[in-house]
Amino acid sequence: MDFGAILTLAVKELISPITVTYVLCAIGLSVHFGYTGLLNFGQAAFAAIGGYGMAIGILTFGWPIWISAIFALFCSTIFALILGIPTLRLRADYLAIVTIAASEIFRYFMTTIGFAKVTGGSNGLSQFGGEFWKLNPLPADVEYGFGPFTYRNDQIFIMLVGWVLVAICAVLVWLLMRSPWGRVLRGIREDEDAVRSLGKNVFVYKLQALIFGGIFASIGGMIFVLNLSNVQPQSWGTTFTFMIWTVLLLGGAATVLGPVVGTLVFFFILSLTQGILGGLKDIGVLPFLSDPQIGQIRFILIGLALMLLVIFRPQGIFGNKRELQFNA
Amino acid sequence: MPNQIAVGAAEPGCQKVDPILVADKVKRQFGGLVAVDVDHVEIPRGMITALIGPNGAGKTTFFNLLTGFDKPNTGSWSFEGKNLAGVSSYKVARLGMIRTFQLTKALSLLTVIENMRLGAQKQPGESMLTALIRPLWTKREAAITVEADELLKRFKLDAKREDYAASLSGGQRKLLEMARALMGKPKLVMLDEPMAGVNPALTQSLLDHIIELKKNGTTVLFVEHDMHMVRHISDWVIVMAEGKVVAEGPPAEVMKNPAVIDAYLGAHHDTDLGTMQKKGN
Numbered sequence: 001m002d003f004g005a006i007l008t009l010a011v012k013e014l015i016s017p018i019t020v021t022y023v024l025c026a027i028g029l030s031v032h033f034g035y036t037g038l039l040n041f042g043q044a045a046f047a048a049i050g051g052y053g054m055a056i057g058i059l060t061f062g063w064p065i066w067i068s069a070i071f072a073l074f075c076s077t078i079f080a081l082i083l084g085i086p087t088l089r090l091r092a093d094y095l096a097i098v099t100i101a102a103s104e105i106f107r108y109f110m111t112t113i114g115f116a117k118v119t120g121g122s123n124g125l126s127q128f129g130g131e132f133w134k135l136n137p138l139p140a141d142v143e144y145g146f147g148p149f150t151y152r153n154d155q156i157f158i159m160l161v162g163w164v165l166v167a168i169c170a171v172l173v174w175l176l177m178r179s180p181w182g183r184v185l186r187g188i189r190e191d192e193d194a195v196r197s198l199g200k201n202v203f204v205y206k207l208q209a210l211i212f213g214g215i216f217a218s219i220g221g222m223i224f225v226l227n228l229s230n231v232q233p234q235s236w237g238t239t240f241t242f243m244i245w246t247v248l249l250l251g252g253a254a255t256v257l258g259p260v261v262g263t264l265v266f267f268f269i270l271s272l273t274q275g276i277l278g279g280l281k282d283i284g285v286l287p288f289l290s291d292p293q294i295g296q297i298r299f300i301l302i303g304l305a306l307m308l309l310v311i312f313r314p315q316g317i318f319g320n321k322r323e324l325q326f327n328a
Numbered sequence: 329m330p331n332q333i334a335v336g337a338a339e340p341g342c343q344k345v346d347p348i349l350v351a352d353k354v355k356r357q358f359g360g361l362v363a364v365d366v367d368h369v370e371i372p373r374g375m376i377t378a379l380i381g382p383n384g385a386g387k388t389t390f391f392n393l394l395t396g397f398d399k400p401n402t403g404s405w406s407f408e409g410k411n412l413a414g415v416s417s418y419k420v421a422r423l424g425m426i427r428t429f430q431l432t433k434a435l436s437l438l439t440v441i442e443n444m445r446l447g448a449q450k451q452p453g454e455s456m457l458t459a460l461i462r463p464l465w466t467k468r469e470a471a472i473t474v475e476a477d478e479l480l481k482r483f484k485l486d487a488k489r490e491d492y493a494a495s496l497s498g499g500q501r502k503l504l505e506m507a508r509a510l511m512g513k514p515k516l517v518m519l520d521e522p523m524a525g526v527n528p529a530l531t532q533s534l535l536d537h538i539i540e541l542k543k544n545g546t547t548v549l550f551v552e553h554d555m556h557m558v559r560h561i562s563d564w565v566i567v568m569a570e571g572k573v574v575a576e577g578p579p580a581e582v583m584k585n586p587a588v589i590d591a592y593l594g595a596h597h598d599t600d601l602g603t604m605q606k607k608g609n
Contacts, residue, residue, distance in 0.1 A: 172460075180451045180469065181459035187435050187446050193397065194433035194505075198447050199421035199512055200454070208456050 006275030008148040013271040014264050017227035020162030021047065022267070024220030025244045026251070026259030027169050031213035034253030035177055037189030038210060039092050042083070042099030043217050043244045045106045048236035049076045050218025051225035052110060052119065058128040060118050065131045069222060076218040079106075080211040088206045103241065110233040124232030132226050133157075162223045166260065169216050174256045176212075185209055186254075217244075246306060252316030261317055269305070273298035333372045333564050338577035341368035348373035348516055348547050349394070349425070354403030356389055356571075363389045364400070365571040371516070376538060376548045378558040378579070381568035382591065387551045388430055390568070391520055395427045396420045407516065422449060424515035430524065430551070434501040436494035440485055443493050443504055444476035445469070447511030476511060483507045483537065499526040506537065510546075517541060519550040523557055535561055559583065567591065 013019065025043050032038040053072025057063045063071065083102055087095045110119045119125070138144070138153040145151050151159075176182050184205050187195040192202045225231040243266075251262020277294045280286045289297065309316070335343040347370035356364040364386040371377050379387050392398035394405060396417035404413040407425050421427075435443050445451075451472060452458045453465025480486045483503045488496060493504060502522060509517055522538070523531055538561055541548055552558050558565060558579060565582040567575040569591035575582055582588055 175462075176456070176459055179459035179462070180445070180453035180465060181456050183438070183442055183446055184454055186438055186442075190435035190437055191433045194429070194435060195446065196397075196417045197395070197421055197427050197429070197433075198508065199418050199426070199449055200446075201416075201418050212456075 002279070005148075006272065006279060009275055010268050010271040012149065013267045015159055015163070016267075017158050017162050017223050019263055019267050020159070020166055021220040021224040021227075022244060022247055022263045023166050023260050024169060024223065025217040025240075026248045026263055027166075027173060028213035028216030028220070029244050029248050030253055030255070030259045031173060031185075031209055031216070033248065034255070034258070035182065035189060036185045036206060036209040037092065038088075038206060038213075039096035040099045040210070040213070041096050041238075041241055041245075042101075042103035044236040044238065044240040045079065045099075045103030046076055046214040046217035047221030047224065047240065048103075048106060048110070048231075048233075049079055050221030051231040051236075052125070052221075053218070054222050055125040055128045055225060055231045056118055058131070059125055065135075072218055072222060073215050076214045077211050080214045081207070084207045084210045088203055088210070100238065100241070103236070104238065107233050107236050119233075120231075122233060124230050126230035129226050129229050158223065158227050165219055165223070169219070170256055170260065177256070181205075189254075246302070249316055250306070250309060252319035255316070255318040255320075258316055258318040265317070266302070270298060270302065273301055333375060333578075334576075338581065340573045340576055342370075342576055344370040344372045346373045347371060349405065349407050349549075351394065351405035352403060354390070354393055354400050354405060356386075356393055356398065356400045362571050364393060366390060366403075366568075366573055369566060369573050369576075371547065371549055372564055373547050374542065374545060375563040376542050376550070376561055377564045377566060378562035379549060379551045379566050379568060380553070380555070380558055381574075384570075385568040386571040387568055388520055389571075391427060391518055391551065394420075395425065395518065397427075421512060421514075424513070425518065426509045426512045426514035426516075427518040428502075428505045428509050428520055428522065430520040432498070432501040432505050434493035434496065434504050437492055439490050440480065440488045440493055440496070440504060441473070441476055441490065443508050444480060444511055445472050447508040448472040448475065449512050472511075479507045479510055482540075484533065497527075499530040502526050503530070503534065503537075506534070510541075514546060516547045516549060519548065521551050521553065523552060523554055531557070555583070 025047050028046065029040060029043050032040040050072045053075040054065070054068045057068025057071040058065060061068070083095070083098055087098045109115070111122045113121050115121070133154055136154055136157040138157055140153050142153065143150045144153065144156045177185070184195060184200050187200070188202055188205055196202050224235070247262040247266045248259055249262070250266055251260065252258030274294065277286065277289070277297060278291070281289055281294060333344060335345055349371040351366055351369050353368070354364060354366045355362065379390070381387050389398065393400045394412070396412070396415055396419070399414070404411060406412060407423060410423060412420060435446065438446070451465060451468050453469065458464045477486065480489060483506070485500060485503060485507065488500065493501065496504060502525070506519065506522060519538070522534055526534060535557065538548055538550070562579050565577060565579050566573055567582060567588045574591055575585045575588045577585065
C-alpha cells in the first residue's frame with residue numbers, strides 16, 4: 001500500500017473542479033440556511049439548472065457561452081421565484097418540503113423522453129464545451145505543476161476559473177453579510193415576526209436570499225458540467241443536496257470560510273478513506289470486503305464522523321463557539 | 329386632566345378630543361369563537377393608554393389585528409387618518425406604529441447593538457444593491473449607532489452592547505425590545521405586557537421609560553395585567569372582556585366601575601377568601 005500515492009490523490013481532490021462545484025453550492029446554501037434560516041433541500045436543482053441552462057443555451061439556441069451562462073442564471077432566478085413566492089410566506093418547514101419535491105420534479109422532467117430533443121433525456125447533453133475550452137489562453141504542449149501534481153492545460157484552466165469564481169462569490173457573501181442587508185437576513189433567521197415589526201419587508205428579503213444563494217449553486221453546476229463535458233439528470237439527485245448540507249454543517253453554516261473549508265475537509269477525508277481501505281484490501285487485511293463495499297463503507301464512516309461532529313462541535317469547524325452556548 | 333381626553337362622558341367607544349388611532353367594527357373569529365368584536369374605539373394622542381382585561385379577553389389578538397399581524401373578518405381602522413385595514417405589518421411599522429410582543433422576541437444570535445441597529449428605519453444599506461457599496465450606507469450607519477448607544481444608555485444596557493441578546497435576562501430582553509422599537513422613532517408604540525416576567529427591581533425603571541416616552545411626545549398603548557402599574561402610569565384605561573370594549577375612562581374611575589370589577593376582578597375581588605367561604609357555608 002502506497003501512502004504517498006494515496007495522500008497525493010487526496011490532495012489532488014482538494015483543488016479539483018468537483019470540489020469547486022461543492023464549494024459554490026455550499027456557499028449558496030450558507031446564504032439560504034446559515035444566514036437567513038431558509039431550509040432549502042433543493043440545492044441540487046439550482047446546480048442542475050445552471051448546468052442544463054448553459055448546455056441548452058449553447059446547443060438548442062446556439063448562443064455564445066457567456067449569454068448561455070446568463071440565461072442559466074436567469075432560469076435559476078425564475079426557479080427561485082417559483083419556489084419562493086408560494087412558500088416563503090408560510091412557515092420554514094414548507095420550503096423544505098417544496099424544495100426537495102421541486103428538485104426531484106426537475107430531475108424527472110429532464111429525464112422525460114418527451115423533451116429529449118432539448119434536454120437529451122436520460123442520456124443528458126454533451127459537446128457544448130467547445131467554446132469554453134477555446135477561451136483557454138494556456139499553451140497545450142506544456143505540463144503544469146510539479147512532481148505528482150502535474151496537469152494538462154485545460155485541467156489547469158477550469159480549476160483556475162473555478163477557484164476565481166469561488167473567491168469572487170466568497171467576497172460577495174462577506175461584503176453583503178456585514179452590511180445592513182445581511183443584518184436583516186440574520187434577524188429573519190432569528191425571528192421573522194420581530195423583524196417584520198421593525199418595518200422590514202421580510203418576504204422580499206427571503207426571496208432575495210433564495211435567488212442569491214441559488215445563483216451560486218447554478219454557477220457551481222456550470223463548472224461541474226464543463227468539467228465532465230456532459231450534463232446528466234442522475235448527477236442531481238437528493239444525494240447531491242445532502243452532500244452539500246454535510247459539507248456546510250461540517251464547515252459552519254453562518255460563516256464565509258466554513259463552506260470552503262468544510263468541502264475541502266470532506267473531499268480530503270473521502271479520498272483518503274477510499275485510498276486507505278482499498279490499500280488495506282490489496283494487502284489482504286480486509287479480505288471480506290469487495291470493491292463496491294469499500295466505496296460504501298467510507299460513507300458509513302463519514303456518517304459516523306458527522307454524528308460525532310454534530311454532537312461535539314455542532315457549530316462546525318468555523319462556527320462561533322459563543323453562539324452555541326444558547327442553543328441548548 | 330383626564331377629562332380633557334374624551335369628548336363627553338367616558339363610556340365604551342367614546343369619542344376623543346385628539347385620537348391617533350380609530351378602530352371601527354373590528355371583528356375576528358376563530359371558528360365559532362369570537363375573539364375580538366370591537367364596535368368603536370379611539371386611542372388618544374400623546375397619552376398613555378392601558379388596555380386591560382381578563383385572560384382571553386382578546387387584547388393581544390386586537391393588537392395583532394391593528395398591527396397587521398393578523399387579519400380581521402370585518403372592520404376598518406385608521407392611524408393618523410390613514411386607513412390601515414389590509415396593510416401589511418411592515419408597512420404599519422414604517423408608518424410609525426411599532427409594537428412589541430408578549431413573548432419577547434429578542435434576536436438571540438445578534439448582539440445587543442445589532443438588535444438596536446435593526447430597529448432603525450431608512451438605512452439605504454438594507455437594500456441588496458446599495459449594501460455592496462459601503463460608502464453609500466456607512467454615514468447613516470454611524471448616525472444609527474449613535475442613536476442606538478444613547479438609547480442603550482438610557483435603558484442601562486450599554487454594558488451589554490457587544491453581548492448576544494440570548495445572554496440577557498428576561499427583564500433585560502423586555503428592555504431591549506422596547507429600546508429597539510424606539511429606534512424606529514414611532515409615533516405610537518404598542519407594548520404587549522411590558523412588565524410580564526420582569527423582576528420588580530426593573531419594573532420601576534420600565535415605568536419611568538414609559539413615562540419618559542410620553543414626555544417626548546410618543547403615544548403609548550399597552551396591555552397589562554398589573555393593576556397597580558395601570559393605575560400608576562396610565563392616563564386612560566380601556567377595558568376589554570370577551571372581545572368587546574366594556575368600559576373606558578381615567579384609571580381611578582374605571583377601577584370603580586361595577587362592569588369592570590365584575591368582568592375583570594371578579595365580583596368578590598375585595599372580599600377575604602375566608603369570609604367568602606363562611607358566607608358560602
